[in-house]
Amino acid sequence: MLDLAFIRSNPEAVKEAALLKNNSIDVDALLAIDQQVVALQHEVEEARAKQNQLSKGIQQAAKEKNAELRNNLIAEGKKLAEFIKAKEPELNQLTEERYNLLLMVPNIPDPSTPVGKDEDDNVPFKYWGEAPKFDFQALDHYDLMLKHNLVDIERAVKVAGSRSYVLRGDAARLELALINFAMDKMSRKGFTPLIVPSMARDFAFVGNGQFPKGRDQVYEIKDQDLFLVGTAEVSITGMYKDEILKGEELPLKFVGYSPCFRQEAGTYGKDTRGVFRIHQFNKVEQYIICKANHEESVFWFEQLLQNAEELIQELELPYRVVNVCTGDMGDGKVGMYDIECWVPSEKRYRETHSCSYLHDWQARRANLRYRDEEGKVKFVHTLNNTAIASPRILIPLLETHQQEDGSIRIPEALRPFMGGQEYIGR
Numbered sequence: 001m002l003d004l005a006f007i008r009s010n011p012e013a014v015k016e017a018a019l020l021k022n023n024s025i026d027v028d029a030l031l032a033i034d035q036q037v038v039a040l041q042h043e044v045e046e047a048r049a050k051q052n053q054l055s056k057g058i059q060q061a062a063k064e065k066n067a068e069l070r071n072n073l074i075a076e077g078k079k080l081a082e083f084i085k086a087k088e089p090e091l092n093q094l095t096e097e098r099y100n101l102l103l104m105v106p107n108i109p110d111p112s113t114p115v116g117k118d119e120d121d122n123v124p125f126k127y128w129g130e131a132p133k134f135d136f137q138a139l140d141h142y143d144l145m146l147k148h149n150l151v152d153i154e155r156a157v158k159v160a161g162s163r164s165y166v167l168r169g170d171a172a173r174l175e176l177a178l179i180n181f182a183m184d185k186m187s188r189k190g191f192t193p194l195i196v197p198s199m200a201r202d203f204a205f206v207g208n209g210q211f212p213k214g215r216d217q218v219y220e221i222k223d224q225d226l227f228l229v230g231t232a233e234v235s236i237t238g239m240y241k242d243e244i245l246k247g248e249e250l251p252l253k254f255v256g257y258s259p260c261f262r263q264e265a266g267t268y269g270k271d272t273r274g275v276f277r278i279h280q281f282n283k284v285e286q287y288i289i290c291k292a293n294h295e296e297s298v299f300w301f302e303q304l305l306q307n308a309e310e311l312i313q314e315l316e317l318p319y320r321v322v323n324v325c326t327g328d329m330g331d332g333k334v335g336m337y338d339i340e341c342w343v344p345s346e347k348r349y350r351e352t353h354s355c356s357y358l359h360d361w362q363a364r365r366a367n368l369r370y371r372d373e374e375g376k377v378k379f380v381h382t383l384n385n386t387a388i389a390s391p392r393i394l395i396p397l398l399e400t401h402q403q404e405d406g407s408i409r410i411p412e413a414l415r416p417f418m419g420g421q422e423y424i425g426r
């Protein structure tokens, strides 16, 4: 959510952002409702002020035993009370309408964001590692998993329906190793490890921006104000709601693990082979709450990206980083980088990480605030990036490190988390 004062004084900038982000918000309609709310608020406050004066006058008239004046003033007070009673429902309804429109207003993208329609317009700006050259018939991740009995999709589908999977044997151990590898490295970087709820209340999804627009992607717990999170970002965004943090305790740096659940509505038929796009997966999430300062946000944006790059480099996976364009970045982002790992079987890069900074767009929605050194209460800035998301990361990992004998080399960095094991399938 943007500051209403900013929208009032910069309608054109907001309209431009909406256009760039394929966002259909009608800024003029929002401002028209806003003017009605302000006018009505003014009328009701004036009436209340008059009521206060009248009650003083009534007391005074009673003291002076002036019954006629007292009765006139009481009658006037009744008329005012009726006026307020009549206006309040209209004021509440318009205020709610304005709030619901405010939730649909996109953030202003940073000028460095490429203008574009969709992911095809994202701009790669960094490459790392050489795509492996196999002098043997390389297998894709699903065939590798079947070969080593590392997955059971049929039985998973029996239990949980489409886009589900069972990881078996060393794949199950590999996923846990990857989660521990990420949590361990990020903890040593001073990020506080969290294991957060995968169920959260509506306000947390409004807070991170998943609601109202992305409601169709979320599983709901029947008859409770609880929904399954698609990312620990939702749970962490909700944790500090309504608190006022001390400036000196910022930035808060979290590395949060949670199972993640996504309906993947609208992706029918896409990425149906293997474990690329599934309804439940595990993710280790980097999350920053920092002071409301653009330079500080940009610093952490680069840091979160670098943290993820270090993890991927230790996994010895070739990747590239793309600057996500305005049409693909979503409403809340000021800036967004995706990391895409090379997938040999597809001979292309595929997204494995997504890094964003949002200024105070989430903080306004979730009411996350801090007191700065001058004692002023402000909304914080928030940022997030994937550290590791599995099993998707297993795809480049298994394919890239497959050997001619069909075994899979476990990267050095992961071995301590796999009991020192060096290969799968040997």
Ligand SMILES: Nc1ncnc2c1ncn2[C@@H]1O[C@H](COS(=O)(=O)NC(=O)[C@@H](N)CO)[C@@H](O)[C@H]1O
Pocket (backbone or CB within 6 Å): 230, 231, 232, 233, 262, 264, 275, 276, 277, 278, 279, 281, 283, 285, 351, 352, 353, 354, 355, 384, 385, 386, 387, 389, 390, 391, 392, 393
């Ligand atoms: N349906 C899915 N199946 C498997 N992995 C997924 C799925 N959706 C997302 N992921 C993984 O989770 C990563 C982050 O998801 S994201 O929506 O892009 N971004 C976020 O959730 C942010 N909170 C940063 O992690 C993706 O890059 C991908 O690696």
